[in-house]
Structure formats: C-alpha cells, structure tokens
Amino acid sequence: MTSESVIPSKALTAELDSVKTEIPKLEDVKLIAAVPQLVRSEIYKTEHKQVSVTCMFQPGYPDVPLVTEIKSKTLGYKFMSGLAKVCDTEAKKYLGQPQVVHIVQFVSNFLDENPLCVxxxxxxxxxxxxxxxxxxxxxxxxxxxxxxxxxxxxxxxxxxxxxxxxxxxxxxxxxxxxxxxxxxxxxxxxxxxxxxxxxxxxxPLKKKPKDPPFxxxxxxxxxxxxxxxxxxxxxxxxxxxxxxxxxxxxxxxxxxxxxxxxxxxxxxxxxxxxxxxxxxxxxxxxxxxxxxxxxxxxxxxxxxxxxxxxxEDRWAHKQAKQRELEEVVDFLD
Ligand SMILES: [Zn+2]
Ligand SMILES: [Zn+2]
Structure with a gap:
C-alpha cells in the first residue's frame, strides 16, 4: 500500500462502487471493506471451508494486476499461498479492467470445484x-x-x-x-x-474422567x-x-x-x-x-x-501310534 493509491482514480472510485453492489450478490460471500487501498471479503462454504480474500490495489491499477492475499483459520497454509499465486495469474487476464469481483468470484468457484482443499x-x-x-x-x-x-x-x-x-x-x-x-x-x-x-x-466408548473433551x-x-x-x-x-x-x-x-x-x-x-x-x-x-x-x-x-x-492327549496318541509303527517296522526288519 503506497500513498499514491490513497487518491483514487475515477476508474477505481467507479470500481469500488460496483464492488459494493456486486460482491454482496455473490453466493457465500460477505463484503468486509472496500476502500481505495484494498477490498476485503469473506467466503464461507462450511465451518471448515472459509477464507478471507484481500485484494490490494497497486500504483498504476488497473493497468497492473491486483495483489491477492488469502487467509484461513481452517485450510492449510500451503494451499492458501498456492491459491493466492493462481489469483495473481488470473488478475493478469483483466488488465485495464475492474479485477476485484472476478477474483473474489474465482476464489469462491475454486473452493466449490476443489472439495479436496479441506x-x-x-x-x-x-x-x-x-x-x-x-x-x-x-x-x-x-x-x-x-x-x-x-x-x-x-x-x-x-x-x-x-x-x-x-x-x-x-x-x-x-x-x-x-x-x-x-x-x-x-x-x-x-x-x-x-x-x-x-x-x-x-x-471412545469408555471415557476416562480426566480426558479432555473429545x-x-x-x-x-x-x-x-x-x-x-x-x-x-x-x-x-x-x-x-x-x-x-x-x-x-x-x-x-x-x-x-x-x-x-x-x-x-x-x-x-x-x-x-x-x-x-x-x-x-x-x-x-x-x-x-x-x-x-x-x-x-x-x-x-x-x-x-x-x-x-x-x-497333550493328541500328542501322546500320535507318539503311541508312531511307536507301534516303529515296532512293526522293527519286526519286519
Ligand atoms: Zn509376533
Ligand atoms: Zn514358514
């Protein structure tokens, strides 16, 4: 966040206005902040699949891509940083145009289409x-x-x-x-x-009294x-x-x-x-x-x-049988 981006361009002001009406329309998405430095939203799919997405405007926006940061209390860190990188690539597809709504929608769809992210x-x-x-x-x-x-x-x-x-x-x-x-x-x-x-x-069926809650x-x-x-x-x-x-x-x-x-x-x-x-x-x-x-x-x-x-009995029986057999063999000799 640099000081230049504090004075919003006409394009950015227009985008922030549209963000305020468009993001609340997206399913599972809540808008938390939309200011000239950044837009933050929260995506809630399930208790264990929820993320916060922060899109940060860089000087020169929208001719340069947004920088996206994704955080989650429940999803793994490695997955989050990988997803943020994919968002950077995605933002480059919209250079010169509003990017925020695309990115938030992209992250929301990604969570739906990749259930294994949990x-x-x-x-x-x-x-x-x-x-x-x-x-x-x-x-x-x-x-x-x-x-x-x-x-x-x-x-x-x-x-x-x-x-x-x-x-x-x-x-x-x-x-x-x-x-x-x-x-x-x-x-x-x-x-x-x-x-x-x-x-x-x-x-466990038999819970010990000192065990912490399961x-x-x-x-x-x-x-x-x-x-x-x-x-x-x-x-x-x-x-x-x-x-x-x-x-x-x-x-x-x-x-x-x-x-x-x-x-x-x-x-x-x-x-x-x-x-x-x-x-x-x-x-x-x-x-x-x-x-x-x-x-x-x-x-x-x-x-x-x-x-x-x-x-024991079986063994004794078998031994007896064996002895009998040996005796017969001896006799034949
Ligand atoms: Zn063994
Ligand atoms: Zn063996």
Missing part, C-alpha cells in the same frame, strides 16, 4: 510417504476422492478415500478397490482402516498412513518359524491360499505359513501356551483354540 496439507504429507517408483496419488476433485496406488515388491493395493462435505467433522470413507494380496489380508486392512477413520471422529480429528492422513505401512511391510515379512518370506514371492493370490504359501495372521500381527504354524502348535510343550518367536506374545488363533490337555 485436506490439501494432509495430501501433501501422504505424498511424502509414498515415494516408491510405482506408487501413485490421484486427486479426483469432481467426486471428492483421493486414490492411492501403493506398491511393494510384486504386491500392490489401490485405496480410494472419499472425503465428505463436512470433513473433518465426518470421517473419510476408505475402500480397497483392487489388490493382489491374499483375501484375508485385504479384509483385515479394510476393517482396520475403517476403524481408524471412525476413531478420528467418534469419542474433538474430531482429520482422518485422511491416519488412514492413508496405516494402509501404506501395511502394504510396505507385509510383502517383506518373514515367517518366524522357517525364516522364509511369508507371502509368496510371485504374488499370484491363488498360491497364497494353497500349499506352502497358505499364510495366517495371528493375534500379535505376525504372518506364519499355516503348515509351519500347525507343526509348531501341535508339538510340545503345551502347558505354558505357545509364543510368537518374533515378538514373544502368546499365539491366539481360531484354528488352534484347543486346550493344552487335548493337545
């Missing part, structure tokens, strides 16, 4: 975590969706996240649309992702980071019993459900080959329970919900 900063942080050569982040503004393609070794998973209008008060909806993991892992990733999203916006949190980044971590981790997991890669190296989903590469996830989260786990669970000692060789946590699994006593 999570722009989260998206750029997620992009930072996805740096594999085959990883992709796609933004679909029309449907308010972010689509991630996450790759590790021969495995991939596509995660589609839909961002609701009243984000972050309501959580994103995560969906795994395509993948080549064994189906039980997809089910597991999907359930955990849905739960992570829910926890961001719903208070405030909904943005859910895109926690969900995306959880799924990225799973996809990056599991293809490299080693079976704690045979020390080979748990998932098949060739990644065809069928081989993961049969034979050596039938894989099971146990309570602690580690992956085991079913044949390795079965052998381990059916071999004594039983009395103390069975513990994961990788993390030391006790192994719980639906398939092995049998008491130590039953296992």
């Amino acid at each position: 999570c722009a900063d989260e998206i750029s942080l997620v992009k930072g975590k996805l740096c594999g050569a085959k990883d992709e982040v796609k933004l679909k503004q029309k449907t308010s969706q972010v689509v991630l393609k996450i790759c590790q070794e021969e495995y991939f998973l596509n995660l589609r996240m839909t961002i609701p209008d009243d984000y972050p008060l309501r959580q994103i909806v995560p969906e795994i649309t395509d993948h080549n993991f064994p189906e039980f892992l997809r089910t597991n990733f999907q359930a955990q992702a849905t739960e992570a999203a829910r926890q961001c916006v719903q208070p 405030v909904p949190k943005p859910s895109l980044r926690p969900v995306a980071e959880y799924v990225i971590e799973c996809v990056k981790k599991y293809p490299l997991e080693i079976c704690p019993l045979c020390h080979e890669r748990a998932l098949p190296v060739d990644s065809t989903s069928e081989s993961a459900t049969r034979g050596k590469y039938r894989v099971e996830k146990v309570y602690c989260g580690h992956l085991f080959h079913l044949i390795c786990l079965t052998k381990f669970m059916k071999t004594p000692p039983f009395s103390e329970g069975k513990f994961c060789p990788s993390c030391g946590k006790q192994i719980f699994h639906e398939k092995f919900k049998v008491s130590a006593k039953v296992l």
Whole structure:
C-alpha cells in the first residue's frame, strides 16, 4: 500500500462502487471493506471451508494486476499461498479492467470445484510417504476422492478415500478397490482402516474422567498412513518359524491360499505359513501356551483354540501310534 493509491482514480472510485453492489450478490460471500487501498471479503462454504480474500490495489491499477492475499483459520497454509499465486495469474487476464469481483468470484468457484482443499496439507504429507517408483496419488476433485496406488515388491493395493462435505467433522470413507494380496489380508486392512477413520471422529466408548473433551480429528492422513505401512511391510515379512518370506514371492493370490504359501495372521500381527504354524502348535510343550518367536506374545488363533490337555492327549496318541509303527517296522526288519 503506497500513498499514491490513497487518491483514487475515477476508474477505481467507479470500481469500488460496483464492488459494493456486486460482491454482496455473490453466493457465500460477505463484503468486509472496500476502500481505495484494498477490498476485503469473506467466503464461507462450511465451518471448515472459509477464507478471507484481500485484494490490494497497486500504483498504476488497473493497468497492473491486483495483489491477492488469502487467509484461513481452517485450510492449510500451503494451499492458501498456492491459491493466492493462481489469483495473481488470473488478475493478469483483466488488465485495464475492474479485477476485484472476478477474483473474489474465482476464489469462491475454486473452493466449490476443489472439495479436496479441506485436506490439501494432509495430501501433501501422504505424498511424502509414498515415494516408491510405482506408487501413485490421484486427486479426483469432481467426486471428492483421493486414490492411492501403493506398491511393494510384486504386491500392490489401490485405496480410494472419499472425503465428505463436512470433513473433518465426518470421517473419510476408505475402500480397497483392487489388490493382489491374499483375501484375508485385504479384509483385515479394510476393517482396520475403517476403524481408524471412525476413531478420528467418534469419542471412545469408555471415557476416562480426566480426558479432555473429545474433538474430531482429520482422518485422511491416519488412514492413508496405516494402509501404506501395511502394504510396505507385509510383502517383506518373514515367517518366524522357517525364516522364509511369508507371502509368496510371485504374488499370484491363488498360491497364497494353497500349499506352502497358505499364510495366517495371528493375534500379535505376525504372518506364519499355516503348515509351519500347525507343526509348531501341535508339538510340545503345551502347558505354558505357545509364543510368537518374533515378538514373544502368546499365539491366539481360531484354528488352534484347543486346550493344552487335548493337545497333550493328541500328542501322546500320535507318539503311541508312531511307536507301534516303529515296532512293526522293527519286526519286519
Ligand atoms: Zn514358514
Ligand atoms: Zn509376533
């Protein structure tokens, strides 16, 4: 703001007059100030999507472009400064003409047409975590969706996240649309992702008296980071019993459900080959329970919900059978 612009030209006076009648007519826009130095308006779309737009007149206006400053308590700083730069380019299209109403309208339309602006900063942080050569982040503004393609070794998973209008008060909806993991892992990733999203916006059922009041949190980044971590981790997991890669190296989903590469996830989260786990669970000692060789946590699994006593009996029975067999073999010798 320089002193020259204090004495408004005829053109500027006329523009300020039209600003005072035109801006209040724009949807979602409120005029805050219209003086020879600047015009300030506020755009309110939702509680979390509101900005203030300040258009500053430079000496020589309107033959030089307006300088626009955009501020928001709710939208990310990086997004705001990017949008202000786009406004500068937009103002240059109207040199020699009134620019303010165009710019304010432009910002208002931009917020409508880019619903993902509510999570722009989260998206750029997620992009930072996805740096594999085959990883992709796609933004679909029309449907308010972010689509991630996450790759590790021969495995991939596509995660589609839909961002609701009243984000972050309501959580994103995560969906795994395509993948080549064994189906039980997809089910597991999907359930955990849905739960992570829910926890961001719903208070815990058992509230501790000293907990501060619950405030909904943005859910895109926690969900995306959880799924990225799973996809990056599991293809490299080693079976704690045979020390080979748990998932098949060739990644065809069928081989993961049969034979050596039938894989099971146990309570602690580690992956085991079913044949390795079965052998381990059916071999004594039983009395103390069975513990994961990788993390030391006790192994719980639906398939092995049998008491130590039953296992002992089975083991004894099998040993007896084996002895009988050996005796027969000895006899034949
Ligand atoms: Zn194994
Ligand atoms: Zn474990």
